[in-house]
Amino acid sequence: MRQKRAKAYRKLMSLYCMSFGFRQPYQVLVDSEMCKTAISQKYELVKQLGVVLQGEVKPMITQCCIHELYLQGKSEQPAVDLAKTFERRKCNHREAIPGDECLSDVVGATNKHRYVIATQSTDLRDKLREIPAVPVVHLNRSVMILEPPSNATLKAKESTEEKSMHASTSENALVASTSQSSEPPRKKHKGPKGPNPLSVKKKKTGSDAPKRKPIAEAASSPNRKREDDEQEKVQVEPSDPAHKRKRKRKRRAEGAASDGEDEVEP
Incomplete structure (x- = not known):
């Protein structure tokens, strides 16, 4: 063929x-x-x-x-x-x-x-x-x-096509009518619009943001403890009277030693 x-x-x-x-x-x-x-x-x-x-x-x-x-x-x-x-x-x-x-x-x-x-x-x-x-x-x-x-x-072909077209349109109309009767039309909620996403500044990522230690870690770090101890010592030293007496004695002894050396020289 x-x-x-x-x-x-x-x-x-x-x-x-x-x-x-x-x-x-x-x-x-x-x-x-x-x-x-x-x-x-x-x-x-x-x-x-x-x-x-x-x-x-x-x-x-x-x-x-x-x-x-x-x-x-x-x-x-x-x-x-x-x-x-x-x-x-x-x-x-x-x-x-x-x-x-x-x-x-x-x-x-x-x-x-x-x-x-x-x-x-x-x-x-x-x-x-x-x-x-x-x-x-x-x-x-x-x-x-x-x-x-x-x-x-x-x-016969044309008649069957026309019947199928009418049947499809009637079915669509029935479906539309039932959907409209069962569900009332929903009102659109008008509220404030958000900012334009293109104009919003981007958030810094983990690599770009400055690295800061949390407060708990800074308080518990050993360097922080040493600084606190030194500050306490500095505050304690000028207010202690015994420490002042020792310094005065030391200065007197140094002064006496220097006078004796001056006398020995011809």
């Missing part, structure tokens, strides 16, 4: 997934004509369905479609064998009806089970285009093609 076509198919399947809830593995209803064409052209049907739909697939077939293959005799036995490998989808038809009518009945008016239809019948494809959200696959010679979305599909 070419890259451009693969990109277009990927976008188309993402549309079905986002807007209509399609999920992997995709349920693919195959009709009897598709089985016969795949056998005649030696086409790997299941593998190519996975390539075109860009994901895992679960091929299915109804009992009415298999009955059509049985009616065509032994010549279509390979197609019958291929159909038997698919999962059987109950169509709840007591008597077998044509395959086109069976598939249109299974899809219904809204395709609520989200089937992908793989068919070679042009009449069935025309009917399915009138039903929204029905991906249709067919073989054109040896190329499998996923048909673009029909007008009914595009209209």
Whole structure:
């Protein structure tokens, strides 16, 4: 498959997934004509369905479609064998009806089970285009093609988007109304504003600030004690009378000694 076509198919399947809830593995209803064409052209049907739909697939077939293959005799036995490998989808038809009518009945008016239809019948494809959200696959010679979305599909997509938009707006309005009713509006407290942080002088850090000893440490330091003792001695010395007497005696003795030396000299 070419890259451009693969990109277009990927976008188309993402549309079905986002807007209509399609999920992997995709349920693919195959009709009897598709089985016969795949056998005649030696086409790997299941593998190519996975390539075109860009994901895992679960091929299915109804009992009415298999009955059509049985009616065509032994010549279509390979197609019958291929159909038997698919999962059987109950169509709840007591008597077998044509395959086109069976598939249109299974899809219904809204395709609520989200089937992908793989068919070679042009009449069935025309009917399915009138039903929204029905991906249709067919073989054109040896190329499998996923048909673009029909007008009914595009209209259904627009309506679902509008509903989702209205639902989201209504939910937001409900949430806003409940929040307003439950919590009264808070008044802003106007007080004095603080100083501009750019104009405030920075505090000095530990390295910049002058180092000062605490009062307790200064009082208990040994240098402080020595200074206090010396001050006490200085205050005590001039007021002690005994100390004064000793000094006077010392001075008298020194004076007498100096007089004796003067007399001895010739």
